[in-house]
Structure formats: structure tokens, C-alpha cells
Amino acid sequence: MTAFRRDLAIGVVLVAIAAAVPFLFPVRYVITQMTLLFIYAIVVTQWNLVLGVAGIFSLAQMALFACGAYATAMLGLYLDWSLWAAMPAGAVIAVVAGLLVGLACLRLKGPYVALLTLALAQVAYLVIITDTDCFIRTETRCEPFTGGASGLRRFGDLGLREWLGRDWIIGNYFVGLGLLVAAMTFSVAVVKGPLGLAFRALRDNLGYARSRGISQFKYQLVVFALSAFFTGLAGAFYAAHFKSVGPTIFSFSLLLLLLAMIVVGGLGTIWGPIVGATLVMFADEGLREVQDFRTLGLGLTLALFVLLLPDGLTGTASRLLARWRGSGS
Amino acid sequence: MSDPLLSVCQVFAGYTGRDVLRDISLDVHEGAFVSVIGPNGHGKSTLLKCISGLLRTGGGSIRFSGDDVTGLAAPAMAARGLVHVPQGDMLFADMTVQENLMMGAYLTSDRAVIRRRLDEVHAILPRLADRRQQLARTLSGGERRMVAIGRGLMAGGRLTMFDEPSLGLAPVIIDQIYDVMTRLRESGRTIVLVEENAMRAARQSDRMYLLDNGAMAWQGNGEEFLARPEVIRSYLGG
Amino acid sequence: MEVIVQVIASGLTLGAMYAVAAVGLALVYGALGMLNIAHGAILTFGGYAAFYVITSLGLPMVAGVAAAVVVGALLGLAIYVVLVHGMLSAPAFETNIFIATFGIGMALENVVLKLFGAYPAAQPLAFDGAVAVFDVFIPVRNIVILVAGILLMVATAWLLTRTQTGNAIRATAQNRAAAELMGVRVRWIYAQVLAISGALAGVSGIMVSSLTNLSPTMGGDPMLKAFIVCVVAGLGNVYGAMIAAIALGLVESTAQYLLGVRFGLATLLVLVILTLIWRPHGLFGRTQVQRL
Numbered sequence: 001m002t003a004f005r006r007d008l009a010i011g012v013v014l015v016a017i018a019a020a021v022p023f024l025f026p027v028r029y030v031i032t033q034m035t036l037l038f039i040y041a042i043v044v045t046q047w048n049l050v051l052g053v054a055g056i057f058s059l060a061q062m063a064l065f066a067c068g069a070y071a072t073a074m075l076g077l078y079l080d081w082s083l084w085a086a087m088p089a090g091a092v093i094a095v096v097a098g099l100l101v102g103l104a105c106l107r108l109k110g111p112y113v114a115l116l117t118l119a120l121a122q123v124a125y126l127v128i129i130t131d132t133d134c135f136i137r138t139e140t141r142c143e144p145f146t147g148g149a150s151g152l153r154r155f156g157d158l159g160l161r162e163w164l165g166r167d168w169i170i171g172n173y174f175v176g177l178g179l180l181v182a183a184m185t186f187s188v189a190v191v192k193g194p195l196g197l198a199f200r201a202l203r204d205n206l207g208y209a210r211s212r213g214i215s216q217f218k219y220q221l222v223v224f225a226l227s228a229f230f231t232g233l234a235g236a237f238y239a240a241h242f243k244s245v246g247p248t249i250f251s252f253s254l255l256l257l258l259l260a261m262i263v264v265g266g267l268g269t270i271w272g273p274i275v276g277a278t279l280v281m282f283a284d285e286g287l288r289e290v291q292d293f294r295t296l297g298l299g300l301t302l303a304l305f306v307l308l309l310p311d312g313l314t315g316t317a318s319r320l321l322a323r324w325r326g327s328g329s
Numbered sequence: 330m331s332d333p334l335l336s337v338c339q340v341f342a343g344y345t346g347r348d349v350l351r352d353i354s355l356d357v358h359e360g361a362f363v364s365v366i367g368p369n370g371h372g373k374s375t376l377l378k379c380i381s382g383l384l385r386t387g388g389g390s391i392r393f394s395g396d397d398v399t400g401l402a403a404p405a406m407a408a409r410g411l412v413h414v415p416q417g418d419m420l421f422a423d424m425t426v427q428e429n430l431m432m433g434a435y436l437t438s439d440r441a442v443i444r445r446r447l448d449e450v451h452a453i454l455p456r457l458a459d460r461r462q463q464l465a466r467t468l469s470g471g472e473r474r475m476v477a478i479g480r481g482l483m484a485g486g487r488l489t490m491f492d493e494p495s496l497g498l499a500p501v502i503i504d505q506i507y508d509v510m511t512r513l514r515e516s517g518r519t520i521v522l523v524e525e526n527a528m529r530a531a532r533q534s535d536r537m538y539l540l541d542n543g544a545m546a547w548q549g550n551g552e553e554f555l556a557r558p559e560v561i562r563s564y565l566g567g
Numbered sequence: 568m569e570v571i572v573q574v575i576a577s578g579l580t581l582g583a584m585y586a587v588a589a590v591g592l593a594l595v596y597g598a599l600g601m602l603n604i605a606h607g608a609i610l611t612f613g614g615y616a617a618f619y620v621i622t623s624l625g626l627p628m629v630a631g632v633a634a635a636v637v638v639g640a641l642l643g644l645a646i647y648v649v650l651v652h653g654m655l656s657a658p659a660f661e662t663n664i665f666i667a668t669f670g671i672g673m674a675l676e677n678v679v680l681k682l683f684g685a686y687p688a689a690q691p692l693a694f695d696g697a698v699a700v701f702d703v704f705i706p707v708r709n710i711v712i713l714v715a716g717i718l719l720m721v722a723t724a725w726l727l728t729r730t731q732t733g734n735a736i737r738a739t740a741q742n743r744a745a746a747e748l749m750g751v752r753v754r755w756i757y758a759q760v761l762a763i764s765g766a767l768a769g770v771s772g773i774m775v776s777s778l779t780n781l782s783p784t785m786g787g788d789p790m791l792k793a794f795i796v797c798v799v800a801g802l803g804n805v806y807g808a809m810i811a812a813i814a815l816g817l818v819e820s821t822a823q824y825l826l827g828v829r830f831g832l833a834t835l836l837v838l839v840i841l842t843l844i845w846r847p848h849g850l851f852g853r854t855q856v857q858r859l
Contacts, residue, residue: 057662104840107847110661111602111802115794116843122791123833130829252787256673263666292681299674306667307653383744407750419745421738432738435731436750484749 007188007270011181014274018177022170031173035241037281038176042183042234044261044273046227049187052268054199054223057110059255060101060117061231063124066249067094068232069239070146076155078136083156087236094232095225102224106217125250151246158240172241179237183230184274190226191270199223253295257284260302266312275314332395334359334519335380335411335488340389342372342379349375351544353389357488357521357536362514364522364530367540367564373523374416376540377490380521381413382406394487408436412486416493416523418477422466426457429465429476433483442485450479453512471502478509489513490521495529507533531555539564572703574820580709582816583716584778587771588793589800589808590723591764597740597803598760599655601664605646605672606768606793607786611679613639613769614690614776614785618683621691631692635769643765646671647758655754672786680783693777712774719770720809726763727805736760740803792819795839801849811850 018038022031047061072090075081081089101120105113129149134142146152164171190196198219201209239245248254257280265276280298287297309316333356342350349372357363365373378384380391382403390399393409403413421429430450434443451458454475460468465476474494481489494510495503507529513520514533524530531537531551539547541564554560588610595603616638617631624630650667654660694711697704727733738746739756747753775789796815800807815835822834842850 057665104844108843109847111596111665112798112843112847114602114665115798116840119791119795119836119839123836126832127829252673256670259666259669293677296674296677296681299670299672299677302670303650303667303674306663306670307650310657310659310663381748383747403744403747404750404752407748413748415745415748419742419748421741421745423741424734424737428734432734432746432749435735435738480749 004192010271011184015177015181019174022173028169031169033281033285035169035173035176037277038173038180039234039238039241040258040261040281041274041277042180043231044258044265044277045180045183045187046231046234047258048262048267048269048273049190049227050223051262052272053191053196054219055110055202055204056105056220056223057114058101058105058117058224059114060121061227062249062255062258063117063121064094064098064101064228064231065235065238066124066245067097067228068235069245069249070152070235071232072236072239073147073152073155073245077152083158083236083240087233087240090236090239091229091232094228094235097232098224098228099221102221106220121250125247128247128250147246149247151244151248152239153244155239155243157243176237176241179230179233183234186226186230188270195219195222253298256295256298256302260298260305262312263302263305264312266315267310269312269314269318272312272314276312279313331358333357334394335521336392337376337380338390338392340376340379340391341387342375342384343387348387349543350379353540353543353545355538355545357519359487360517360519361535362520362522362533363536363538364524364534365538365540366524366527366530367546369525371540372543373540374492377413377415377492377521377523380406380490381411383413383415407484407486410484410487412481412484412489414477414481414489414491414494416496418473420465420473420476420480423464425462425464426468426476427461429480430457430483433480434485437485443483446483446485450482453482453509454479471498471505474498474502474506475509478506482513488519488521490523492523493525494522495524495526503529527554527561568701569703570824572701572705574824575817576700576703576705576709577823578817578820579813580712580778580816581819582813583713584771584774584789585792585796585816586809586812587716587719587767587774588789589796589812590720590805591767591771592790592793593797593800593803593805593808594723594736594760594767595764596797597805598736599651599757600661600803601651602661602668602794602802603646603761603764604665604669604790605642605675606668606764607790608672608675608679609639609642609765609768609786610772610775610789611676611783611786612642613772614781615679615683615772616769617692617773618688618690618776618781628692632770632773635773636766637769639765639767639769639772640762641765642675643761643763643768644758646765647761651757651761652754655757676783676786683781683783685783687780687782690773690776690781692773708777712778715770715774719767723767723805732756732759792835795835797849799839799842799850801851804849804851807849807851 021034043061043065050056050058050061068090071093072083072086075086075089076083101117105116108116128146131144131146131148133144135145136143158172158175202219261276261280262273263276264280265274266272284294287294305312311319335357337353337355340350340353341348353376365376367373375384379386382401382405386399390397392398393411398406398409421432424432430447434446437443456472456475457479460472465473468476478491478494494506498506510522510533522530531554534551536550537548537554538545539560546564547560588606592603592606595601613635616634620626620634621628621631646668650664650671654663654667657663694707696707698707698710727737735746735751735756738749739751739753743753771789772786776785779785792815796812797808799815800811818838819831819835823831826834
């Protein structure tokens with residue numbers, strides 16, 4: 001069985017399982033959390049492309065996510081756009097933002113990129129939470145342009161309620177799943193395709209890759225832009241699904257959660273982000289009882305994985321498998 | 330004859346699995362001037378790195394001053410009095426000449442001893458006295474080499490290894506470097522010299538080892554080497 | 568005139584504060600090539616250590632400072648022992664240590680939250696009153712921060728250039744293999760550098776909290792500023808970081824005065840990005856020629 005067929009088979013099985021969940025467990029909470037899992041998984045697969053495949057240490061992923069989410073909310077709120085139109089527009093705006101971030105980081109080396117992108121995200125956060133100037137005035141209070149610390153609300157939804165009634169949430173669930181499948185297909189195509197080869201060359205030996213005519217300039221921009229599209233789309237869907245968006249999506253603890261998903265699953269691997277997102281999400285649910293220690297647990301998990309299993313679960317598993325096969329033959 | 334100060338016995342070494350050194354044995358006696366010659370890229374620098382502990386050996390043993398020192402790390406070897414003046418100088422670029430020299434005496438705490446060694450180094454390499462406060466990165470290639478040699482001498486080691494001290498220098502400067510080598514030899518120091526230019530090395534050496542493709546191809550003293558032109562021709566291309 | 572004095576005074580105070588936090592980061596990056604994201608959490612621990620010793624144990628202020636230094640140094644040392652020592656020789660150290668210290672930093676912040684609660688507390692180690700300079704009243708605590716910052720910078724410079732340990736630290740940062748050949752036990756130097764950096768972070772925790780308040784997340788903002796300072800100076804450049812910290816403090820206070828608090832950081836960042844586009848290795852950094 002070729003690697004491609006194996007990946008395809010895994011994908012089909014996973015999608016089938018995911019599609020069965022809302023019918024096997026028709027509980028609103030489960031469906032909501034699974035939808036959130038899909039959203040996070042999209043972000044994580046795209047971040048993995050930037051971080052693990054292209055080797056660019058950007059921490060601006062959640063800022064791009066926020067771009068998509070805020071843009072969608074604002075288009076719905078201020079221009080009365082249908083969210084179905086606002087979502088792709090939000091994704092495109094995230095792509096523009098990604099291009100700008102890419103341009104700013106173009107000539108920088110790893111740690112500088114990390115710090116600059118972290119600072120950019122932080123500035124966006126600060127500008128939003130300190131926004132108190134009235135933009136629109138309702139009867140009760142005034143709303144700032146970005147929604148300020150409390151965020152934006154009442155900008156519409158995907159409109160599935162009229163069509164599916166009480167099952168609108170299942171409709172959203174499948175929209176999320178569809179987006180994840182699209183994002184996943186895209187990231188597999190990147191990893192396996194010529195683009196992935198170029199990224200790998202740039203990461204492993206920058207100087208040599210450059211001398212072979214692979215332009216860092218071009219490919220860095222391509223990574224930022226392409227990963228920003230699905231990340232922005234995930235943000236847009238987040239806004240549409242929860243019907244609200246606020247500055248909490250910039251929080252360090254969310255960044256920590258997503259980073260833990262990548263590292264637990266395996267940085268730079270194809271299935272790692274999905275595996276990691278699922279495991280971390282389930283572990284997080286299981287530990288709801290001791291939620292006070294959530295950050296402590298996540299932080300230590302992250303550090304321990306980097307220290308003891310730097311290839312993550314999928315990376316380590318495939319290495320063990322290869323060794324087992326090697327000794328068997 | 331007394332036991333050698335340094336004794337390398339059947340050492341293997343390599344980077345990621347590929348052997349760069351195969352079955353290398355070599356002895357250096359107290360007060361001797363030993364040179365290791367051979368074409369570029371045939372393991373001479375690797376051999377020095379294995380001895381000084383910068384690289385791990387992949388088999389064989391190394392004894393220094395009667396003790397088994399196989400597998401000791403570089404700082405431990407330095408503490409035992411083994412000095413390695415590496416190829417490419419490896420100076421502390423943002424430190425002054427004086428600070429670089431003082432780093433050479435890092436393990437010595439007796440100020441009087443340091444003072445005496447510094448005077449000695451300045452006597453052998455007077456240029457360094459003039460350049461005292463200059464940053465290493467602003468020096469010329471020849472001056473850098475002198476700082477590297479001086480820094481090695483500041484350690485006051487029992488055995489000093491020089492890795493191609495003439496590499497990449499102008500002929501006039503090379504002559505100066507070799508004058509320094511001659512003075513060090515005459516002062517009775519124990520020296521291992523790695524050199525590509527075999528003829529220059531031969532004139533100084535008590536013993537010579539020819540390293541070819543990671544293995545020891547020939548050994549003998551300087552006069553024997555000069556009397557065997559076929560060795561020179563076959564390994565070093567005339 | 569009064570405004571200028573005011574802006575300069577607050578800029579110098581901010582600068583001194585950033586300098587103490589940034590120098591620790593720069594030392595660690597210079598010697599080990601690692602970005603320590605737990606630096607902010609160590610800073611928070613330092614502030615709370617002083618608070619605990621003075622408020623809860625009733626000990627004098629000097630003991631508070633000592634506690635911040637010791638706690639900071641121990642945390643730095645712990646990061647070396649637990650994380651750095653095992654990861655140094657593994658591949659992708661730079662990326663992995665960044666992620667690991669991010670995790671540890673968040674965990675430590677959670678510990679502070681559990682120990683002291685989420686509510687901001689006042690730093691007892693602070694001085695009241697004000698002094699008139701050119702008819703402008705400047706709080707004594709600002710002056711104390713400035714003086715303490717300058718003293719710490721001088722002490723750090725002295726340590727780096729006049730002591731055996733300092734020479735070994737600089738040598739290790741400039742050429743690790745050569746330092747080993749001189750007999751420097753590089754890993755021991757790394758442990759010391761992290762401890763020194765932690766101690767500096769502990770003290771800067773007191774400074775930061777005496778201007779604002781103690782809170783579990785107080786380390787985030789000064790750490791971000793310290794990172795910006797390091798990036799502008801060129802990562803790992805200790806003296807550059809000192810200068811850049813003062814400069815950025817002045818720029819920030821000017822921007823805050825002209826544009827309001829809200830856009831102070833944004834302005835700072837735009838300046839940083841422009842600086843980096845102009846000089847990708849920072850103001851005082853050197854471009855390294857890459858060999859193939």
C-alpha cells in the first residue's frame with residue numbers, strides 16, 4: 001500500500017467516524033465541543049505547515065484567525081453581509097494580513113520572527129481591548145468599532161436554523177467538518193507536493209536551497225498566505241458558529257492549547273496535528289474537574305513532550321513502527 | 330626509553346557513521362616535536378579533535394601522562410595540560426587581544442605565573458604587545474594566527490598541538506610562524522604540529538606521521554622522510 | 568519644559584526597568600542561543616517573593632530584595648537542570664526550548680495564581696513621596712528604579728568584563744568550542760548564566776510591581792518589551808540591550824504623551840519593524856556570512 005493510499009484510507013475512516021458522531025451522541029454539548037475541535041484542528045494543521053513544514057517560527061497564527069473572525073463579524077454587523085459571503089471575504093482579509101506579516105518577517109531569522117509575530121499579535125490584542133470610542137450607539141449603550149473588551153455580537157449566523165430547525169447545530173457541525181477536510185487535503189497536498197519539497201529544503205539547509213534557486217522570499221510569502229486562508233476561514237466559521245467574537249481568542253492560554261496540540265501530535269507530521277488536537281481536547285474535557293490547574297497541566301505537558309518526545313506521538317509511533325519492521329524482516 | 334607523554338592507540342573516529350580515522354596509533358614523548366602530515370581532508374584535524382576531547386572517538390584508547398583519558402571532554406583535557414590551537418584560530422572575536430590571551434590562562438589562578446607567561450608570549454610574538462587593546466575581529470589574518478598561538482602558549486600546557494598554523498597566510502608571515510615554531514622547539518616544549526606542507530615540517534620534526542585517507546601510511550623521523558622522495562611523491566603529489 | 572521633564576523622567580524609569588529585564592534575556596540568548604519565554608514568569612515570582620517575605624513574614628525590605636534574587640536565580644537554575652541540560656545536544660534546540668519555556672512559563676504563572684490569587688496586590692517594597700525637578704514632581708519610586716537599574720547595569724558590566732566567570736561567559740557566547748579548549752566547563756557556565764538572568768528577572772519583578780501592582784500576569788508586558796529591546800539591539804547583545812532599553816523607554820513615554828497610552832506599544836512596534844527591515848540583525852547586530 002502506498003503512503004498516499006494509506007493516508008487516504010485513514011482520512012476516509014476518520015471522516016466516517018466524525019460523520020457518525022452527531023447521530024450516535026445527539027447531545028448538544030458533544031456536538032458543540034466537536035465543532036470547536038474541528039475549528040482548532042484547522043488552525044493547527046495550518047500552523048503546522050508554517051511551523052513544522054516550512055520551519056518559520058510564526059506565533060501570529062491566532063492573530064490571523066482573529067482577522068478572519070473579526071472581519072466576518074464586522075462585515076455582517078456593519079454592512080449587513082450574509083455570513084456565507086462574509087466568511088470567504090474574512091479569509092481573504094486574513095490572507096492579506098498574512099502577506100503583510102510575511103513581508104515584515106521576510107529578512108528575519110527564526111527567533112526574530114517568533115518575537116515579532118508574538119508582539120504583532122499582542123499589539124492587535126491591546127488595540128482591541130483598549131477600544132472604547134463609540135462607533136455605533138444603541139438605545140442602551142455604545143459599541144466601539146472593534147467591540148472592545150467585550151467583543152462583537154448580533155451579526156447574524158449561517159441561517160441553518162430556518163432550514164434545519166433545531167438541528168441547525170448539526171448543520172454547523174458538518175460545515176466545520178467540511179472545512180477541516182478541505183484544510184487537511186490542502187495541507188497534505190502542500191506536504192507531499194513540490195511546494196513541500198521546497199519548504200523542506202529551505203528549512204534543512206537555507207543556504208544550499210537558495211543557491212539552487214529556491215527563493216526564500218517567494219516561498220515564505222506563499223506559506224504565510226496559503227496557511228492564512230484556511231486559518232482565516234476557521235476564524236470566520238468560529239464567529240459564525242458561536243455568533244460572537246471577542247479578544248479572548250488572542251489569549252496566551254489558547255495559544256498554549258494549540259501549540260500543545262501540535263507538539264503532542266508531532267510537529268511537521270501529516271496526522272500529528274489532528275491526533276494532537278483530538279487528544280488534547282479530550283484530555284482537557286476529562287480534566288474539567290480540576291480546571292484550576294488546566295494551564296499548569298497544559299504547560300507541563302508541553303514542556304515534557306518537547307523534552308522527552310520531541311517528535312510527538314505520531315512521529316515517535318512511526319519511528320517505532322519503522323524499527324519494528326526493520327527488526328522483523 | 331621512558332613512557333610517552335601522549336599515546337594514541339588504535340583510534341577510530343567519524344562523523345555520523347562514516348569513518349574519518351581508522352586504526353590510528355601515535356606516540357609523543359616529552360620534549361619531542363612530532364608532526365602529522367598528509368593531504369587536506371584526510372583526518373588530521375579530526376585526530377587532533379579526538380585527542381583534545383572536542384570529538385568522541387569511536388574505539389581505541391588515548392593515554393596522557395600515564396592516565397587513560399579516553400572519552401574525556403575538552404575542558405578536562407585542558408585541565409590536564411593538553412593544549413589544542415585549532416584550525417581557523419577560533420578566536421573570541423569581540424574580545425581584545427589581551428583578553429584572548431588571558432582566556433588562554435583560564436585555568437591558571439597564580440597571577441605571577443600568568444604575568445611571566447604573558448611576558449614570554451610578548452617576547453616570542455612582539456606584535457601582540459602592540460595590539461593589546463585591539464578587538465580580535467579587527468586583526469589581520471597573520472595577527473589572528475599569532476593571537477591563537479599566543480593564547481595556546483598562555484595555558485602553559487605540557488603538550489601543545491598546532492593545527493596547520495601556516496594555513497592561508499602570506500609566505501612572509503608563514504616564515505614568521507615557522508620561526509616561532511623553531512623557538513618553541515628550542516625551548517624544549519612538547520609539540521604536535523599538523524601540517525600540509527611536509528617539507529617545512531620535516532626540517533623541524535623528531536618524528537613524522539603521514540596520514541592518508543584516514544589511516545597511518547608511514548612514520549619515521551624527519552631525515553628519513555627527506556631521504557625518501559617516493560613517499561612525498563606518492564602521497565603528497567611531489 | 569515641564570512636559571519634557573515629565574516625559575524624560577518617565578521614559579528613563581521605563582527604560583531602566585526594561586533594561587534590567589532585557590539584559591537577562593540577552594545574556595541567555597548570547598550564551599545559549601535560547602529565548603527564555605519563562606522569563607516573564609520568573610519576574611512575577613520575584614515580585615511575589617518580595618511581597619511574601621515583607622508582608623506575610625514581616626521581614627525588612629532588604630530581605631525582600633534578597634528573596635526575589637534567590638527565587639529568581641533558583642528558577643533560572645531549575646530551567647537549566649530540568650530542560651536545557653537534556654535538550655542542548657538534541658536537534659532543533661532553538662525551537663524546542665522556546666516551546667518548552669513557553670509551557671513552563673504558563674505553568675509557573677498558574678502556580679502564582681493558585682498561591683496568591685488573581686486579585687492585584689500592592690508591592691510593599693516601594694517608596695512614597697516625590698522630588699521636585701525643574702518644578703516637576705517626580706515620584707521617589709521612579710528615581711529609586713532608575714538608580715537601581717543603573718547600579719544593576721554597572722554591576723552586570725563589571726561581572727562580564729572584570730571577573731573570571733564573566734570572561735568565561737563572554738568567551739562561551741563568542742566561540743563555544745574554543746572556550747572548551749581553554750578549559751571552560753561550558754555547561755556549568757550555562758547554568759550560571761540562567762541563574763544570573765533569573766536573579767535579574769527577580770529584581771525587575773520588584774521594579775515592575777512597585778510602579779503598577781502585583782498580579783499573576785504582570786510578567787507578560789515587561790517581557791514583551793524586553794524582547795522588543797533585545798530584537799532592536801540584536802539578540803544576545805548585552806550592551807546593545809542596555810542602550811536600546813533606555814531608548815525604547817524614552818520613545819514609549821513620548822509616544823504615550825503624544826498619541827495616548829493606547830498606541831504607545833503600537834508605535835513602538837512599528838518602529839521595531841522598520842528597524843528590522845532596515846537592519847535584520849538589530850541595530851548593533853552583525854550580519855553573519857553563511858558558509859555552505
